[in-house]
Amino acid sequence: MNILVYAGDGTSRASVIHTVNSLRSLAGQYYDVMKIDAQGLLSEPWEESTSLLVIPGGRDLPYTRDLRGLANDRIRKYIQLGGRFFGICAGGYYGSDRIVFESGSALMEVRGSRELKLFPGECRGAVYPGFVYDSERGARAVGIELNEKALGQEQLGFRQTKVYFNGGGYFVDAEKYEGTQVLAWYMNEFGQIDSQRLTGNSKLKAAMVSCQIGQGLAILTGVHPEYDAAHMDPNNPDYGPEPNVVTKLTERENERRLFLRSVLCKMGINVASVPTLLHSLPAHPSVTGNSSVSESTMSNGFQELPRITPLYLASLHPYNIKKLTATLMGLANGQGIIKGSNDTFQLVPSPLHPIPDQQIDGFEKRTIYDDKGEDDADLLNAVCKSLVLCPDGPPPLTATPEFNIGQYFEALRSARGPNLEYTFGGSLLYGQVVTSTQTMLDKNFDISQQLPSGLVCNATIQVSGRGRGRNSWISPPGCLQFSMTLRYPIASSAFSNVPSVVFIQYLVALAVVESVCSMPGYEDIPLRLKWPNDIYAEAPLTHPSQANAQAQYGASRGKMIKIGGVLVNSNFGGSEFLLVIGCGVNATNPNPTTSINHLIRNHNQVHGTNLAPLSQETLLANILVKFEQFYEQFLYGTSMPPTPTEASNPQWQQQRQGQIGFKSFEEMYYRRWLHSDVAVTLSTLNPPRQVRIKGVTLDYGLLKTVALDDQGREIPGLEYRLQPDGNSFDMLKGLISQKL
Template identity: 25%
Template sequence: VLKHGCPVAWKSAEPFVIILQCSFGGLVILTDAFGQGHLSLDEDLQLIRIIGVKTKGTPQKLVPLEDNYPMYKSEEDLPNSCIQDELTPNSNLLQHSSNTGETTLIISNKYSQRNNEHSSDAVQSSSKSSVDQDVNAKEPSATSNNETQPFIKKPTKPPNILVYCGIKDTATIFANIKSSLEMVINTEAYTIYHLTREAMLSTPWTSNAALLIVSSCLEWSTDEEKKIDDYIRRHCGRLLSFNCSIDSKFSNKSVDTDTRKNTLIQFKYGDSVVTTFRGPYYYTADNEYAEVIVPLDQGSRADEKNMNHDQNKKCLVLKTCLNGSGVVVLSQLLLERDPADYATDSESFARLKQANADRLEVFRDLLTSLGIDTSPGNIPALTPCLLLVRRVGLKESFLNSIKHRLRDEVLKSKNISLKFVDNYGQETTPSLLPVITSVHCDIQTQFFRLSEYWQNLKTSTLGQVVFYTDVIPTTMTVFDGLIFSVPENIGVIAIAGRQTKGKGRGGNAWLSPLGCAMFTLPIQLSVGTKLAQRVSFLQHMVSLAVVQSVVTLPGYEELDLRLKWPNDIYYGKEMKLGGVLVTSTIMNTIIYATIGCGFNVSNSNPTVCINDVIRLYNTSHPDLPDLPPLSTGQLIARTVTILEGLIEEFNRSGHLPFCQQYYRCWLHSGAKVTVQLDQPTQGEIIGLDEHGFLSIRTPDQKLLSVQPDGNSFDMMHNLIYVKST
């Protein structure tokens, strides 16, 4: 911190405040480093916030150490001379309010913290000469969309469960529903998103949801109803609705005159009697595609035999399959939220809590009826980290490089602190990761074959110092506290067998089950290098390195692994295998980039993995020797090795040779997209521009460079053109 500013004043209150005078460039460096979680202070101080302030007057002089003033318990005990010396708004940096006793700062909104993700943050316009290249995109193989082939699943909805809660108190309601969902679904198979009203109307969610849940939404706009109808009927979507007015679009719904709004009832479900709240309506199963789940008369759950003889049965929960379209489950039973959300008094709260396990069981069954995986997902215990090297002396060099940052062998950081220890014994928590330094490089681990990693790693620097842990929340934060301390010639990498809270692009969660290759790789780029001047290309390099780690193996060349701009790895055109996240910050003349990467190697769920693709290829080519399956250790090492080579080649030859390699694997040449100018404009994808962004040719032959609109579902939807400055 002191390299980029000079402290001029401080305030010893809660929180402790330091006024730092610095240049604009210094402020940019400090706020960027803070945004990445890389800014730290000595004396075990944790930085909470950076704000810009305007100052008045001059700082009060510090009391000389040799002066010995008496201590006073309260302001009333102070002598008059002390009171007269009190800070005043006109002569000091800090303003003191005589009314509240609070010290305040004059806040300036001129500067703000910026978190720089080099996915597509900066956008440049480009000339025709810089992008009008020979772009030869690889055509999909014949096997990529063959529905009759074994092993590969048909393209399915992405494993997203979306929750729509209307427009009032949506964050609170969503958090409650998400909590219930996480107790009844396989959390390793799905990501739960809050679908806001704005996102419902503006993002391409209809083709990116395995299930939509709507909760107690009594008012719908025409546009919202059209979106829901489009999702169900055109995209064959699945809807679970709890007491929503939109139910009437899919079934006859009538008011139950004997029931008030949100009435506490009991109903029989299997061998249980469940207590819950219900809405004021009931449904009628009036066609052959309707199925009663919970009858209105609160009797036993209807079976298929009863349904054949009673098509007009009244019910509280109804499942209906729309002919040739989607599936809808409508419920007047309010099962999606914790009882505390509905309870009006202590008696009803107690009754609901006692029946909570039964409520969740019914909720689970409704989800199962919609094809959602509700098998129990195990949340494993966190494990310590192993510090592993293969080269003699490298471990000692690394530890010496960070020694000055340790306090009692702990390197503190905002998200997770590292405690370097010799042996097992220190407890692992989400905020403290023990790093065991005395283990052998070929130690046996539960989820990762280190021997395969070392055998396939051919780098001079990258990935030579391994932080390996079987189970960790996320590898993306492991190096937050040491990224500026490790020398450029020591390449560290964090590898996990499993992640419990993996991070994806734009703050999305990233599913990280066993069999997924997951790593975080910090690298340093001198600002004078060609890649540092076009750092957005780094994410493309990592994606290409993943694909090449497979298809450059003898016999694996024809596997249909593709690249989707800006940072996704695909099998064919429809099925995502993995993705890349790159964050960066600049300090002095060095760009510090942190690469996060995850791709499916041997986990067939929730979508598809590389070994599934290999099995399909073996079946489709019986005349050829079977290709053996690949491992995470093998492919992580090969990816890092290839990445190091791509970086070196880019710095020697620039971006054009790299682009030619990239285009052989990508999906987009000649594709039509919509660009948001003054009005939506159709354009044709030409390639990457000189900065690594997507180059589009409009109908009037103008070339634009574009970025995504920030939605969480499809980066190619609603591309935004931003003029260069």
């Protein structure tokens, strides 16, 4: 399940960073914390996999402009059906029925109604004077009094604390609205409940409220419980003389974390235990002697942006590494540097040679407020990455402690068996921490076009992982993630009967499932396929994020959990496509959803078996060999690659014509997929129409559907075919919608 943080136009960069990192600190072991923009909220099927949507601080007016209409309708419906919403500062204003901001100010006054109307009254601010856009001049460490009973945290240990404030509002007459609870009130500088500057009947200023919306819950706040003083600049003059804002917040950091934890618990979000949380408290810069702290090193309880580590290039056969070395040296300048379209690589002759530092000068010295407009992904792409050649076999395990390359090659040999002609995965480029395996191969076409078909790049952690659409993430440990180059032929006079390349994504996803389920004893591990390229698990519900999904969407549907997916990018070159196939699957990590090994353990418990868990090395080898078997059958009609003479022989091609393509995989594919005879709604029609899924076409891999009448009967001859990349298919809601 995901926690989505809105990062569209108008959001404060600092607020987004603090929000993302605080949520990763508290809940990152259970959820993927990801950013999303307005287009994503409008067009992507995000609701089903989202446990919490957060609108952080910034400017309310751009939110109003970009999310009006359909996006707001989807957000409110998501909450009504059991979703959770957290609106912080500008997000709190935005979630209210009405907003009044800086009344009487010629430059900053904003007032009007808002569409979400989660809080049924007015949010009025700023509570304290001095606010200036894009500045810390109005920042304060404000006191708040907590409603421990409403938070469900009577044993919190404190009733008052201080948190960051900069321009937030209060929720007028909050106590009078049904379904609304006040979670915290503002206090004045004397430590008293602040009742100044009030109008209406209320005597207290509500700093944070919770609002019951249908089956869901929205929490709106005028203060910033997500701000961690350890990642603020204590030398900023806007914070005032000592004891300044940062000092005051630092003194209450323990309480801030516990308070934010209680807010997330109120929303049913699974969070770190209190001992774990308190043990991970960071040291403040004033203690360590550092005057500023980089967002790239937010450790001590935050999921930091890890340092990029060296890449190691090794091959199963020595002659392959020699050929690769010659190819790469031909691309490098005199200093051994290869400049690609997106990345720069420094060749290192062997693991025994010194490896240069891979951090950009000054990157670690930036604070959140040193924003020059660069995105972290852009900065990391600019890092010159060390590419270590391994001519004498795999590097020592001390160089790659999270992935044993030698063990992987042994597993590859074992999985191939007598198929000595197989090549996929025979050359491996591994990095413990990389930007994105997909980006490095796909966005450096000038380099990747020189690489052999079947070269695999894998990593333990990706800090800019790529998925379909706008999806990007920091991948959790235990997720097997890899990308592979594949040269796919284009139909020609010499090779005329080439199946559609669109099926490659289907075959890779099928290979992931079959690499496990075809093993003796593992046949009943509940892995399934979701069209067009996702891998799902029919898994037991083991923690609240999954239980929420079960309650929201029904018991049987709540058990279907996404654990992997496939992404295929293509470039055209001469007589072939250069494909970069990306795949990620939860292999050993039980969170944030579940994993293959978790399914195996559960199978052992239920059935009394003793199936061994799969290492990432073994799983990767099995997937690649299974995919190569499928690929050869799909392209040539045989599980063994043809000789060059056979491949160019028209008579040989004619003999294989009935055996190539996707037809030979239909039975296996449909046995694993989730959609046979499922009724869904085709919402691109006006009015929307109910259709039943019948399969995929054998020519271009389109989804075949037949229309249903009002009684749910099929209408002969009225069929619709849908492209896999032109539609968002939300299987769990029974909805197919055209992407914008």
